[in-house]
Amino acid sequence: MARIRDNYERSAAYRAEKVIKGEAEPLDFLPEEDRTTEDKLTIEKTVKESESELSLSPETLTETVEFKLYSRIYKALSVVVCIIFITSLVITAIHLPSLGSDLNPANNEVPERYVEKGVEETGAINTVAGMILDYRAFDTFGESCVLFAAVICVLILLKESDLSAAEHSDRQNEPKNDGILKAAASILFPVIIIFGFYVILNGHLSAGGGFSGGAILGSGMILYLLAFGFEKAHKLFNYKTFAVTVCSAQIFYCIAKGFSFFTGANEIETHIPLGNPGDILSSGLILPLNICVGLVVAYTIYTFYVMFRRGGF
Amino acid sequence: MMLWWQNLPFLSIFLMILSSIVSLSLSFKAARNICVISLGTVLTMSVITFCGVYVSKESFVYKMGHFPAPWGNEIRSGLLEPFLASIFAIIMLLAVLGGMKHIRNDIESKKLNLYFLTTDLLFASILALIYTNDIFTGYVFLEICTITTCGILMIRQIGRTTLAAVRYMIISLLGSGIFLIGITLMYDISGYLLMENMREGIAKAIETDGMTLPTVMSIVLVSLGLSIKCGLFPFHFWMSDTYGYATPSSSAILSGIVSKGYIILLLKIYYRVIGIETVAQSHIQDILFVFGLAGIIVGSVNAIRENDIFRMIAFSSAAQIGYIFVGFSLGTQAGFTAAVFQILSHAVTKPLLFISASMLSDASGGSKKFSDLMGSALRSKIAGIGFTAGALSMVGIPFLSGFVTKILIGTASFESPSKMMPILVVLAISTVLNAVYYLRTVVRIYHPRDLNKKEPKYSNDGYSSSVFSAVIVCFVALNLSIGFFSDFVTDIIRTGLSMLA
Numbered sequence: 142m143a144r145i146r147d148n149y150e151r152s153a154a155y156r157a158e159k160v161i162k163g164e165a166e167p168l169d170f171l172p173e174e175d176r177t178t179e180d181k182l183t184i185e186k187t188v189k190e191s192e193s194e195l196s197l198s199p200e201t202l203t204e205t206v207e208f209k210l211y212s213r214i215y216k217a218l219s220v221v222v223c224i225i226f227i228t229s230l231v232i233t234a235i236h237l238p239s240l241g242s243d244l245n246p247a248n249n250e251v252p253e254r255y256v257e258k259g260v261e262e263t264g265a266i267n268t269v270a271g272m273i274l275d276y277r278a279f280d281t282f283g284e285s286c287v288l289f290a291a292v293i294c295v296l297i298l299l300k301e302s303d304l305s306a307a308e309h310s311d312r313q314n315e316p317k318n319d320g321i322l323k324a325a326a327s328i329l330f331p332v333i334i335i336f337g338f339y340v341i342l343n344g345h346l347s348a349g350g351g352f353s354g355g356a357i358l359g360s361g362m363i364l365y366l367l368a369f370g371f372e373k374a375h376k377l378f379n380y381k382t383f384a385v386t387v388c389s390a391q392i393f394y395c396i397a398k399g400f401s402f403f404t405g406a407n408e409i410e411t412h413i414p415l416g417n418p419g420d421i422l423s424s425g426l427i428l429p430l431n432i433c434v435g436l437v438v439a440y441t442i443y444t445f446y447v448m449f450r451r452g453g454f
Numbered sequence: 455m456m457l458w459w460q461n462l463p464f465l466s467i468f469l470m471i472l473s474s475i476v477s478l479s480l481s482f483k484a485a486r487n488i489c490v491i492s493l494g495t496v497l498t499m500s501v502i503t504f505c506g507v508y509v510s511k512e513s514f515v516y517k518m519g520h521f522p523a524p525w526g527n528e529i530r531s532g533l534l535e536p537f538l539a540s541i542f543a544i545i546m547l548l549a550v551l552g553g554m555k556h557i558r559n560d561i562e563s564k565k566l567n568l569y570f571l572t573t574d575l576l577f578a579s580i581l582a583l584i585y586t587n588d589i590f591t592g593y594v595f596l597e598i599c600t601i602t603t604c605g606i607l608m609i610r611q612i613g614r615t616t617l618a619a620v621r622y623m624i625i626s627l628l629g630s631g632i633f634l635i636g637i638t639l640m641y642d643i644s645g646y647l648l649m650e651n652m653r654e655g656i657a658k659a660i661e662t663d664g665m666t667l668p669t670v671m672s673i674v675l676v677s678l679g680l681s682i683k684c685g686l687f688p689f690h691f692w693m694s695d696t697y698g699y700a701t702p703s704s705s706a707i708l709s710g711i712v713s714k715g716y717i718i719l720l721l722k723i724y725y726r727v728i729g730i731e732t733v734a735q736s737h738i739q740d741i742l743f744v745f746g747l748a749g750i751i752v753g754s755v756n757a758i759r760e761n762d763i764f765r766m767i768a769f770s771s772a773a774q775i776g777y778i779f780v781g782f783s784l785g786t787q788a789g790f791t792a793a794v795f796q797i798l799s800h801a802v803t804k805p806l807l808f809i810s811a812s813m814l815s816d817a818s819g820g821s822k823k824f825s826d827l828m829g830s831a832l833r834s835k836i837a838g839i840g841f842t843a844g845a846l847s848m849v850g851i852p853f854l855s856g857f858v859t860k861i862l863i864g865t866a867s868f869e870s871p872s873k874m875m876p877i878l879v880v881l882a883i884s885t886v887l888n889a890v891y892y893l894r895t896v897v898r899i900y901h902p903r904d905l906n907k908k909e910p911k912y913s914n915d916g917y918s919s920s921v922f923s924a925v926i927v928c929f930v931a932l933n934l935s936i937g938f939f940s941d942f943v944t945d946i947i948r949t950g951l952s953m954l955a
Binding site for chain 1: 456460461464468471472475476478479516517518519520521524525526527562564565568571572575578579582588590591594595597598601602604605608609616635639641642643644645646655659666667668671
């Protein structure tokens with residue numbers, strides 16, 4: 142009998158009865174650990190708690206039976222999901238309009254105008270440059286903002302305010318004063334940089350442009366850093382030159398394209414000469430925009446490398 | 455002929471991008487001021503555009519460059535777009551101002567300007583998602599949105615936020631990838647990237663060949679990709695860590711605006727690219743319906759089991775996203791209206807909860823555990839009021855925005871008899887569950903730790919609390935006005951949706 146009463150006193154119904162009769166507050170029945178005393182309420186406690194949450198090591202987690210079972214089911218399921226997904230995509234691909242057929246819906250007036258009138262309307266011999274930097278320039282501006290956002294996020298994640306520790310680990314892991322590398326780089330670096338500029342500046346005339354030329358420039362900069370170390374590279378490329386270059390290139394891009402969009406939508410004449418197609422100074426804004434994109438891409442690639450290597454210029 | 459105010463959507467996107475770029479070489483204070491000023495300007499511009507469209511009663515397209523679409527890019531605005539842009543600008547402004555103290559405490563001082571840089575760029579991408587009329591532009595800005603969101607998450611550098619940001623990145627990129635495959639299939643079927651032309655192309659393809667596998671697959675992939683990105687059940691598990699450990703402004707922006715940006719893109723694709731009749735034929739809505747309902751229940755149950763106020767609010771987001779998809783799944787005008795209203799209601803309520811919960815936690819020595827939060831509303835009155843208002847709105851108390859959503863979804867469900875009963879039952883269950891965890895929290899924060907002692911008033915660590923109070927008051931006022939003028943708001947949404955089609 143007594144045990145039944147004990148059970149009843151522990152039950153929710155008993156608590157509800159007490160509360161309804163007004164004999165107790167709902168919060169009196171909170172579990173012990175939920176109650177607070179003022180001395181508990183210190184910042185140290187919170188800090189300790191968050192530390193203990195963080196220090197829960199992966200080893201202890203992975204050893205539990207639940208985890209092992211869970212990971213087995215997880216692996217099996219992910220394989221099944223992937224197979225279903227791949228199969229359905231492959232079957233879909235079979236039903237798509239066949240590749241290269243002239244009856245495809247994608248062969249319509251849009252590519253026709255790009256190919257037939259591209260040179261006349263944009264002044265660029267390279268149709269792709271005309272497409273991405275003139276016809277659909279808003280998308281490409283978005284792409285350059287993607288690069289900008291990516292480089293900023295890498296800065297947020299990896300930039301260290303104190304480089305001394307990073308410098309130490311860098312010395313251990315990376316080769317220093319490698320004679321062969323230095324000799325090769327002193328020949329290759331100027332060639333790569335000149336080739337990069339060539340690809341950028343000829344973007345509107347032949348295959349290439351800001352994105353590919355910028356990648357070449359960036360790899361040249363990384364080679365320079367690898368061969369000659371941070372001290373020398375720092376004189377040419379540092380955080381200040383990065384910020385100034387990327388900022389001014391993006392601002393120029395933003396304002397130039399903003400001007401072009403504004404005048405285009407309001408049917409105002411821009412007075413930007415398209416020049417003689419085939420000349421190096423032709424095709425209106427495409428050449429300067431290619432240079433801007435090239436600089437942004439080059440510095441993005443270089444900054445990625447520097448940040449992942451030691452977290453600072 | 456262009457009218458002068460029709461330039462404003464384009465200018466607002468470019469203003470946000472420009473202020474973001476400029477912030478790279480500025481100090482924290484300058485970057486903050488530029489962020490606040492440009493958000494204010496965008497708000498004014500959006501309100502003017504809204505008034506312009508409201509008076510002229512016609513949507514307009516804006517050519518981006520010298521070539522008309524489909525050769526060039528264009529943006530387009532009806533009534534709904536500037537309305538959403540203005541509400542989002544207000545929320546963004548309030549979220550940044552309300553969390554300023556935490557931004558300064560949580561973030562390394564040398565990276566503070568980068569925070570405002572990323573928020574500016576994030577908002578620019580949201581504006582572009584709202585206004586775009588070209589599906590590839592939509593994809594590009596979707597990417598910017600994902601990357602900048604990771605930026606504002608991991609800028610608070612404790613281990614958990616980095617982990618949460620990585621998890622968010624993986625899930626979100628999976629969503630982007632699936633979405634990209636979806637729009638590629640659509641391009642293959644229709645041959646265009648401009649929304650109107652795609653719709654004609656898809657309609658033509660369905661007319662000649664019927665609902666072929668690629669058509670169904672493209673609809674499924676686009677819906678799947680975007681619902682993964684905004685955290686529909688069962689893809690909601692990243693939310694608790696992501697919202698729980700980021701700096702409060704980031705949590706507010708992410709839950710209030712970013713996930714809504716994805717949903718708005720999905721809405722535009724349903725209305726402008728596929729057409730809601732075709733969506734109904736593909737039966738994707740029945741799948742969304744099941745997962746929406748499941749999300750409502752599972753989100754609420756997870757929230758009840760949490761012992762951390764931020765993670766509780768985060769799980770309740772999963773439930774709220776579920777409501778939006780239930781609205782979508784009805785496939786009727788009324789259903790979409792309810793969904794858009796829920797977007798607005800959730801966008802004004804969730805940031806309010808995050809911002810006031812951050813203040814409550816400050817008043818309790820920085821702890822987020824419920825046991826420590828007891829009496830915190832007595833220590834910080836304004837935060838208590840804010841949290842209570844937000845909680846009541848989430849539960850669905852009349853005159854607050856959350857109530858109207860439930861009414862709208864309930865009445866919309868009468869039009870589709872097969873879905874009516876499950877919706878009404880789940881609405882009832884979810885209201886009870888919401889009441890359990892939100893009202894329990896409200897009772898706790900107003901219950902003093904010691905009944906005999908008076909709770910000490912919390913002073914805001916030397917930061918001015920007047921800005922914070924103003925932010926809370928604005929949020930509550932916004933919530934109340936959406937609730938009170940719900941007829942006006944639903945009218946705008948209805949007209950906006952009919953302009954969208």
